[in-house]
Amino acid sequence: MRVSRLAVGLVALVSGCAAAGEPAADRLTISIAPAGYPAAPIDNDALPGTPLAEARAHLGRRLFFDPRLSRTGGIACATCHRPDHGFADLDAVSAGVDGRRGTRNAPALVNLAWTEHLFWDGRVPTLEQQSTMPIENPDEMDLPLAEAIARVNADPAYGRAFADAYAGVDSETALRRSLATFIRSLVSGQSPYDRFLRGDNTALLPGARRGMQMFFSDKAGCFHCHPSGPLTNDGFFNNGSYVTGGDVGRSAITGRSGDLGKFKVPGLRNVAATGPYMHDGSVATLQDAIEQYARGGRGGPNTDAVIVPLLLTEDDKADLVAFLRALTDDRFLNDPRYP
Amino acid sequence: MSRQNIWIPRATFGATAVLAVLLGACGSDPHPGTRDMPSDMPPDMPPSEPLTSSENTCLESPAPRGTARSLVTFNVVFTYGGKPVIFGEPFAVPTGTLTLTNLRFFASNFALLTAAGESVPVDLVGADGVPVSYNTQLVNPEDPTGMTFRVAAPAGEYAGASFIFGLNDACDFQNPSSSRPPLTQTSQLTWPQPFGFLFLRYAATLVRASGTTGDGPPTQIDMGGFPGALFAPRVQAVGGVQVDAVASNAVVMNMALDESFRASEMPIEPTPPPAFPPPPGITFQNGESLRQNASKVAIFSLTPAN
Numbered sequence: 001m002r003v004s005r006l007a008v009g010l011v012a013l014v015s016g017c018a019a020a021g022e023p024a025a026d027r028l029t030i031s032i033a034p035a036g037y038p039a040a041p042i043d044n045d046a047l048p049g050t051p052l053a054e055a056r057a058h059l060g061r062r063l064f065f066d067p068r069l070s071r072t073g074g075i076a077c078a079t080c081h082r083p084d085h086g087f088a089d090l091d092a093v094s095a096g097v098d099g100r101r102g103t104r105n106a107p108a109l110v111n112l113a114w115t116e117h118l119f120w121d122g123r124v125p126t127l128e129q130q131s132t133m134p135i136e137n138p139d140e141m142d143l144p145l146a147e148a149i150a151r152v153n154a155d156p157a158y159g160r161a162f163a164d165a166y167a168g169v170d171s172e173t174a175l176r177r178s179l180a181t182f183i184r185s186l187v188s189g190q191s192p193y194d195r196f197l198r199g200d201n202t203a204l205l206p207g208a209r210r211g212m213q214m215f216f217s218d219k220a221g222c223f224h225c226h227p228s229g230p231l232t233n234d235g236f237f238n239n240g241s242y243v244t245g246g247d248v249g250r251s252a253i254t255g256r257s258g259d260l261g262k263f264k265v266p267g268l269r270n271v272a273a274t275g276p277y278m279h280d281g282s283v284a285t286l287q288d289a290i291e292q293y294a295r296g297g298r299g300g301p302n303t304d305a306v307i308v309p310l311l312l313t314e315d316d317k318a319d320l321v322a323f324l325r326a327l328t329d330d331r332f333l334n335d336p337r338y339p
Numbered sequence: 340m341s342r343q344n345i346w347i348p349r350a351t352f353g354a355t356a357v358l359a360v361l362l363g364a365c366g367s368d369p370h371p372g373t374r375d376m377p378s379d380m381p382p383d384m385p386p387s388e389p390l391t392s393s394e395n396t397c398l399e400s401p402a403p404r405g406t407a408r409s410l411v412t413f414n415v416v417f418t419y420g421g422k423p424v425i426f427g428e429p430f431a432v433p434t435g436t437l438t439l440t441n442l443r444f445f446a447s448n449f450a451l452l453t454a455a456g457e458s459v460p461v462d463l464v465g466a467d468g469v470p471v472s473y474n475t476q477l478v479n480p481e482d483p484t485g486m487t488f489r490v491a492a493p494a495g496e497y498a499g500a501s502f503i504f505g506l507n508d509a510c511d512f513q514n515p516s517s518s519r520p521p522l523t524q525t526s527q528l529t530w531p532q533p534f535g536f537l538f539l540r541y542a543a544t545l546v547r548a549s550g551t552t553g554d555g556p557p558t559q560i561d562m563g564g565f566p567g568a569l570f571a572p573r574v575q576a577v578g579g580v581q582v583d584a585v586a587s588n589a590v591v592m593n594m595a596l597d598e599s600f601r602a603s604e605m606p607i608e609p610t611p612p613p614a615f616p617p618p619p620g621i622t623f624q625n626g627e628s629l630r631q632n633a634s635k636v637a638i639f640s641l642t643p644a645n
Binding site: 234235236238258304 | 425426427428429438439440441481515516517518523524525526527529530531542543544558559
């Protein structure tokens with residue numbers, strides 16, 4: 001518990017340090033780790049909650065919602081990572097510039113400050129590296145980074161904001177760090193499950209409680225990849241969604257055949273709002289996801305040994321769905337800081 | 340509902356309860372612990388017994404032992420049939436081909452063993468020589484740094500090494516939500532309770548060759564214990580370790596998968612039943628068997644680094 005106290009202490013120390021010109025209600029980076037998470041990682045040279053971090057996060061937010069970072073000027077990061085859907089998309093695979101489609105579901109951007117692997121296949125380890133890759137991806141925003149930087153630099157308002165947040169830092173680094181700092185500030189920790197973990201025994205309704213018990217039981221076995229607290233072990237597993245000829249996932253990064261069909265285990269905060277599910281968005285609803293696991297996956301090769309047919313009753317499945325719905329943080333989904 | 344209601348005993352404890360019932364009237368190996376031990380190894384701490392208080396500590400920033408210490412690098416290699424195998428790539432087994440998809444374990448409380456049988460406790464350290472958190476290494480082939488670890492040891496010649504194949508009991512009580520790596524959820528070795536860890540997690544894909552019969556190697560093993568009751572085994576790795584005070588020192592630590600599989604299928608001794616409904620399943624039986632028998636077979640060995 002020592003680390004958690006440190007986090008609380010940090011918040012107390014910096015609670016009066018809103019960025020210059022930013023109203024306290026619009027602070028982005030001051031947060032306490034959600035229940036069951038370690039204390040928030042420190043962001044490089046800008047402590048969360050300090051004016052510098054706030055300036056960078058606000059700049060990152062502006063960039064995140066700015067469609068000028070796409071070739072057509074019509075697609076922003078937020079187009080596919082919608083705040084009211086847990087920063088995920090309603091489409092199985094998102095539409096990028098000119099309606100182009102990729103192959104993977106837009107992952108929810110929540111509590112990523114604690115992750116060590118980004119993208120479904122974990123190809124990069126930091127948000128700084130990740131944050132500009134969709135800008136350049138031809139199926140997403142399709143804008144060379146140099147052009148994105150040029151567009152930003154041509155805007156005097158951005159120029160002032162960058163000068164405030166980064167003295168002597170090159171534009172590309174500043175752009176990456178701003179987006180990363182904003183994404184790192186997207187912390188969701190007010191769901192009924194979070195409140196339960198903090199000791200509120202009234203937070204979960206009976207069905208959700210039974211579902212939680214089932215979730216952490218060997219009968220369902222969800223906890224093998226979604227451990228208590230973060231609800232992700234940040235690992236890569238073939239959860240039975242892979243079928244022969246499909247997206248090979250982690251294997252394309254490592255070159256190992258044993259990684260065939262492995263994808264990153266997502267955290268589950270706000271999962272009821274982030275459908276459709278799985279790496280390809282092929283599962284429409286939470287009920288469908290439970291059914292797929294209950295069947296032991298789709299029968300593809302290299303399915304992990306823990307993915308086996310489950311002896312779940314219809315009541316068990318309903319309880320699991322109730323628990324998953326109890327991971328919804330309404331304050332986060334309706335947060336006015338994310339327009 | 341209190342937190343206790345979602346507490347689940349870890350794999351081996353639950354399986355032990357089943358087996359305590361199933362095997363209670365059955366015979367077991369009349370000479371456990373003697374059949375497969377290398378003859379040239381000194382006796383060491385048996386499994387399933389608590390450590391002395393000085394060994395049973397779990398400090399986030401442990402203090403170094405002594406000052407005259409040299410670094411020894413251990414490179415972990417998985418083997419099958421005496422040959423190295425590559426994580427994530429298929430290799431031949433009698434029933435077909437096996438591909439490791441997950442294999443990770445904790446190793447802690449290291450000691451080097453002299454030819455006379457003396458156990459010399461050593462620190463697990465980083466490249467800078469500073470003891471690592473909890474004196475614990477997560478051996479993990481999916482982490483680029485997870486197959487190499489270092490100990491700081493007094494110079495000398497040693498006949499082998501000894502370590503806890505898992506965590507000591509104090510570390511098994513740690514809360515993964517408030518601990519530093521490797522005792523966190525990302526170790527993938529946690530279990531759904533406020534404290535407690537798996538010691539080893541193994542998963543593999545077996546592609547059967549046509550015409551083969553019989554059981555293949557196990558494809559899943561979860562080895563754990565139970566804080567305060569069922570402990571991780573202390574195992575030995577036979578092989579010379581030369582610790583030079585000046586030159587760099589390195590050794591290969593082989594982990595014989597075939598021996599691990601054999602240990603996971605050996606008889607299990609009944610243990611006191613828990614007050615929980617136990618989860619069934621061969622996975623847990625394999626894990627408990629490995630926990631009980633790991634020290635009886637030569638899973639680990641040391642060879643010179645090239």
